[in-house]
Amino acid sequence: MLRIDFANCLSSRVGDHGLEPDLLVPGSELHAAAAALTRKLAATKGTGWERWRLLHENPTRAAHTDAVESVASRCRGEFDNLVVLGIGGSALGNIALQAALNPPTYNLLPRGLRPGPRMFVVDNVDPSCFGAVLRYCESSEGGLKRTLFNVISKSGETAETASQFMVIRDILKKSLGNNYKTNIVAITDPAKGTMRQICDAEGFTTLPVPDGVGGRFSVLSPVGLFSASMCGIDIDELLSGAADMDTLCSRPELHQNPASLIATLLVTLGTRKGKTNHVMMPYANALYLLADWYRQLWAESLGKKLDTSGNTVYAGFTPIKALGTTDQHSQVQLYREGPNDKAFALIEVESFDSSNPAVPGDLTIPSGLGVDAISYLEGKSMTALLNAEKRATEYALVESQRPNLTITFPKIDARHVGQFIYLWEMVTAYAGLMLGIDAYDQPAVETGKIATFGLMGRAGYQKHKDAVERALTPTPHVWNG
Amino acid sequence: MLRIDFANCLSSRVGDHGLEPDLLVPGSELHAAAAALTRKLAATKGTGWERWRLLHENPTRAAHTDAVESVASRCRGEFDNLVVLGIGGSALGNIALQAALNPPTYNLLPRGLRPGPRMFVVDNVDPSCFGAVLRYCESSEGGLKRTLFNVISKSGETAETASQFMVIRDILKKSLGNNYKTNIVAITDPAKGTMRQICDAEGFTTLPVPDGVGGRFSVLSPVGLFSASMCGIDIDELLSGAADMDTLCSRPELHQNPASLIATLLVTLGTRKGKTNHVMMPYANALYLLADWYRQLWAESLGKKLDTSGNTVYAGFTPIKALGTTDQHSQVQLYREGPNDKAFALIEVESFDSSNPAVPGDLTIPSGLGVDAISYLEGKSMTALLNAEKRATEYALVESQRPNLTITFPKIDARHVGQFIYLWEMVTAYAGLMLGIDAYDQPAVETGKIATFGLMGRAGYQKHKDAVERALTPTPHVWNG
Numbered sequence: 015m016l017r018i019d020f021a022n023c024l025s026s027r028v029g030d031h032g033l034e035p036d037l038l039v040p041g042s043e044l045h046a047a048a049a050a051l052t053r054k055l056a057a058t059k060g061t062g063w064e065r066w067r068l069l070h071e072n073p074t075r076a077a078h079t080d081a082v083e084s085v086a087s088r089c090r091g092e093f094d095n096l097v098v099l100g101i102g103g104s105a106l107g108n109i110a111l112q113a114a115l116n117p118p119t120y121n122l123l124p125r126g127l128r129p130g131p132r133m134f135v136v137d138n139v140d141p142s143c144f145g146a147v148l149r150y151c152e153s154s155e156g157g158l159k160r161t162l163f164n165v166i167s168k169s170g171e172t173a174e175t176a177s178q179f180m181v182i183r184d185i186l187k188k189s190l191g192n193n194y195k196t197n198i199v200a201i202t203d204p205a206k207g208t209m210r211q212i213c214d215a216e217g218f219t220t221l222p223v224p225d226g227v228g229g230r231f232s233v234l235s236p237v238g239l240f241s242a243s244m245c246g247i248d249i250d251e252l253l254s255g256a257a258d259m260d261t262l263c264s265r266p267e268l269h270q271n272p273a274s275l276i277a278t279l280l281v282t283l284g285t286r287k288g289k290t291n292h293v294m295m296p297y298a299n300a301l302y303l304l305a306d307w308y309r310q311l312w313a314e315s316l317g318k319k320l321d322t323s324g325n326t327v328y329a330g331f332t333p334i335k336a337l338g339t340t341d342q343h344s345q346v347q348l349y350r351e352g353p354n355d356k357a358f359a360l361i362e363v364e365s366f367d368s369s370n371p372a373v374p375g376d377l378t379i380p381s382g383l384g385v386d387a388i389s390y391l392e393g394k395s396m397t398a399l400l401n402a403e404k405r406a407t408e409y410a411l412v413e414s415q416r417p418n419l420t421i422t423f424p425k426i427d428a429r430h431v432g433q434f435i436y437l438w439e440m441v442t443a444y445a446g447l448m449l450g451i452d453a454y455d456q457p458a459v460e461t462g463k464i465a466t467f468g469l470m471g472r473a474g475y476q477k478h479k480d481a482v483e484r485a486l487t488p489t490p491h492v493w494n495g
Numbered sequence: 496m497l498r499i500d501f502a503n504c505l506s507s508r509v510g511d512h513g514l515e516p517d518l519l520v521p522g523s524e525l526h527a528a529a530a531a532l533t534r535k536l537a538a539t540k541g542t543g544w545e546r547w548r549l550l551h552e553n554p555t556r557a558a559h560t561d562a563v564e565s566v567a568s569r570c571r572g573e574f575d576n577l578v579v580l581g582i583g584g585s586a587l588g589n590i591a592l593q594a595a596l597n598p599p600t601y602n603l604l605p606r607g608l609r610p611g612p613r614m615f616v617v618d619n620v621d622p623s624c625f626g627a628v629l630r631y632c633e634s635s636e637g638g639l640k641r642t643l644f645n646v647i648s649k650s651g652e653t654a655e656t657a658s659q660f661m662v663i664r665d666i667l668k669k670s671l672g673n674n675y676k677t678n679i680v681a682i683t684d685p686a687k688g689t690m691r692q693i694c695d696a697e698g699f700t701t702l703p704v705p706d707g708v709g710g711r712f713s714v715l716s717p718v719g720l721f722s723a724s725m726c727g728i729d730i731d732e733l734l735s736g737a738a739d740m741d742t743l744c745s746r747p748e749l750h751q752n753p754a755s756l757i758a759t760l761l762v763t764l765g766t767r768k769g770k771t772n773h774v775m776m777p778y779a780n781a782l783y784l785l786a787d788w789y790r791q792l793w794a795e796s797l798g799k800k801l802d803t804s805g806n807t808v809y810a811g812f813t814p815i816k817a818l819g820t821t822d823q824h825s826q827v828q829l830y831r832e833g834p835n836d837k838a839f840a841l842i843e844v845e846s847f848d849s850s851n852p853a854v855p856g857d858l859t860i861p862s863g864l865g866v867d868a869i870s871y872l873e874g875k876s877m878t879a880l881l882n883a884e885k886r887a888t889e890y891a892l893v894e895s896q897r898p899n900l901t902i903t904f905p906k907i908d909a910r911h912v913g914q915f916i917y918l919w920e921m922v923t924a925y926a927g928l929m930l931g932i933d934a935y936d937q938p939a940v941e942t943g944k945i946a947t948f949g950l951m952g953r954a955g956y957q958k959h960k961d962a963v964e965r966a967l968t969p970t971p972h973v974w975n976g
Contacts, residue, residue, distance in 0.1 A: 021972035102824025117627040141877040143780040145855035146598040184861035299624040310825035317829025330833035343583025344791035348798025350939035352811035374626035380665035390953035396622040406946035458831035465887035472871035491502035
């Protein structure tokens with residue numbers, strides 16, 4: 015089970031920049047507030063946009079894993095390349111699972127060392143990036159015939175994914191003729207919408223984006239599970255990890271409930287101590303892209319404008335991803351001596367033991383160089399160095415009165431990753447309630463979408479194009495050499 | 496040449512959250528201040544820690560390019576894998592150049608489509624990550640014999656790089672016997688230090704980390720140029736780009752000097768308008784890791800504690816990397832409705848034309864699907880969609896009074912990347928002077944380094960270990976299920 019050490023968030027460690035321990039004990043205001051939210055969340059579980067909280071429970075769980083495994087077991091051996099086309103919540107979870115649970119060399123490994131096809135997630139409409147992946151797939155052994163495209167879009171109208179889909183459909187048809195449809199698996203709304211309509215018309219295999227599960231809460235649905243399963247990740251263990259964490263996050267006591275604890279710490283540090291930037295800093299490369307997944311969850315769920323008795327309040331915190339030890343040589347100078355506006359979630363891994371033949375376990379720093387200045391490293395393990403550096407950073411942050419907590423993974427495996435995902439989803443649910451905002455909408459994204467429609471000439475959106483041009487022209491302030 | 500549009504930083508676009516145009520015109524306070532700094536920087540060019548400003552000028556330029564090409568031309572064909580071992584300024588530039596100027600599929604391409612060896616930069620002591628790369632190199636065709644390790648450390652005492660070096664030296668010796676030294680190229684101090692001593696004793700080929708060039712300003716020295724040259728990047732064009740920009744950044748007028756312009760905008764928005772978070776958001780995957788390089792430059796140079804007549808001031812701004820369009824589906828909700836504490840540098844690319852056979856140029860979104868809701872995309876180019884989304888985001892930010900500027904790359908090539916690098920290095924030099932801080936030191940990093948020595952048992956550092964233990968124990972505030 016994951017563990018959490020939050021001592022460095024308290025005033026006993028970081029003075030006025032931390033919280034008084036009294037704030038958190040039974041009987042305190044924050045303890046009572048958290049307990050009330052735990053009761054509220056127990057009542058709303060599985061309703062409205064909280065249906066993501068059922069993904070690890072039967073019958074949803076069994077229905078999803080059965081459907082995913084049924085498609086994946088058929089496709090896994092048939093394809094050498096898997097290209098995921100999605101963006102935002104239809105990509106970040108897929109990327110995070112792959113980075114966390116498969117080696118960084120995965121795509122380079124020979125098939126014998128790779129449990130599934132090479133995997134590419136193309137979550138942008140950059141033509142060079144998308145084009146390079148397509149060209150690679152075309153030229154790799156077996157070519158497009160051995161390439162599966164996994165299109166993920168609930169509506170099918172997301173401009174990025176729709177345009178990518180239109181490109182690959184055309185290429186596949188030209189290359190494979192009428193057989194092209196076996197090279198597409200779509201994950202979309204099971205009943206309605208543009209992509210559903212296309213899938214029904216063309217006869218693609220589909221998996222569901224379940225009702226009541228928003229994009230950024232969808233990684234443990236088929237949205238994230240299918241590509242993970244294709245690449246040999248144990249999706250059942252992921253869901254068991256979520257179930258572990260659900261049990262813990264239902265406990266009434268603040269200190270016994272990790273989600274209410276972290277949410278209380280981060281929200282209170284944010285609103286009362288000015289720590290409006292929240293840094294997630296794993297000391298493990300594999301977990302860095304989970305910080306990217308968290309970045310969407312935290313930003314898009316909590317960054318909301320509120321009208322409070324006529325006053326506009328801009329709620330939310332800015333999530334920042336960092337990587338230890340790497341960013342000690344890039345960001346820690348700022349983290350210690352720049353504005354004291356940050357709270358940190360450091361992530362530590364106790365053991366890097368591995369049963370994957372492509373990844374050795376821990377490495378020992380060998381003896382024999384015989385140079386005094388660095389001989390202290392000889393015979394030590396690399397994990398020991400990594401974790402000593404993490405502890406040294408924790409100390410350096412405390413010395414500068416920068417509040418931080420540590421989440422410990424006993425090891426990186428699907429079970430613990432599932433725990434971590436569900437933990438932060440629940441932290442987000444708590445934080446939304448604490449801030450008085452709806453964690454499940456994203457109203458501010460609409461303006462840009464509609465303006466794009468206008469600029470791209472979609473019928474009926476001319477006035478939005480005009481509004482953009484009015485707002486951004488004339489542009490006299492251009493520097494051009 | 497790069498272009499800059501800063502109209503959206505002005506009050507005419509974003510109200511009170513922008514700057515009055517009067518602030519910037521000739522005769523204004525900021526204009527005079529910038530002009531004074533331009534004169535100061537003209538006087539200090541090439542002295543002290545400003546010797547990075549000579550890297551693109553002869554004789555330094557010719558000496559470096561000759562030395563780099565001499566080693567690279569010998570090694571390029573002899574090795575199939577290049578593993579860079581470095582961290583911070585000895586890695587971020589290397590990673591950024593490779594990502595900007597080679598395709599994302601580079602390591603997967605057959606040798607005929609790849610101008611140099613596969614490239615890995617291992618800038619951490621995560622044993623799984625490092626171990627996976629080593630295991631891959633061992634098992635790839637030709638094995639370690641065909642793997643070149645490029646160790647980059649000025650002193651040789653950086654714990655991460657030293658320990659990595661000790662591991663690979665041992666593995667190479669065991670695998671290749673006395674020939675191991677041909678598989679190592681070190682970039683280090685030309686005259687002194689631990690790594691210099693090791694290289695002299697063992698007979699490694701070396702290239703210099705030049706005097707007076709700090710890590711985060713070293714990408715256009717052999718530190719960044721060697722791995723770039725190995726992978727077929729035109730390093731002469733990089734340096735010509737820097738020279739282009741140097742000329743422009745020497746101009747006295749604020750509006751004609753892009754570095755003084757950007758520094759004036761960002762520092763003034765930061766100190767007078769509360770925009771203490773600075774987001775760099777390229778609309779091009781290839782440029783995303785240049786934002787990571789900028790992140791070190793901006794954070795470590797400017798994040799400094801100042802004592803101003805007895806008051807402690809925490810200077811600096813928090814750099815944040817983001818990617819368009821991807822982060823429109825992750826961060827833009829926060830950027831528009833969260834705290835108005837950010838200034839944005841959007842980056843746009845006009846043309847994705849390519850002469851690289853592994854990368855097609857622009858893609859056209861095909862017709863023929865015939866679905867009304869997305870038919871507006873048919874026949875449009877993907878570049879047009881990408882840049883319409885960028886403009887829509889710019890508009891959405893303006894609507895929310897979030898100041899932003901746009902830097903335009905006519906295309907992504909070594910020349911423009913060199914311009915961009917030198918531009919931001921100069922912006923940083925200006926910003927340091929504007930904030931009254933030394934942009935070239937990093938005093939706050941020492942605490943963690945020394946604490947690590949203590950925790951790793953280095954002789955003479957026991958008291959630092961004791962200090963860590965005293966500060967961080969007892970730890971009663973642990974949540975462990």
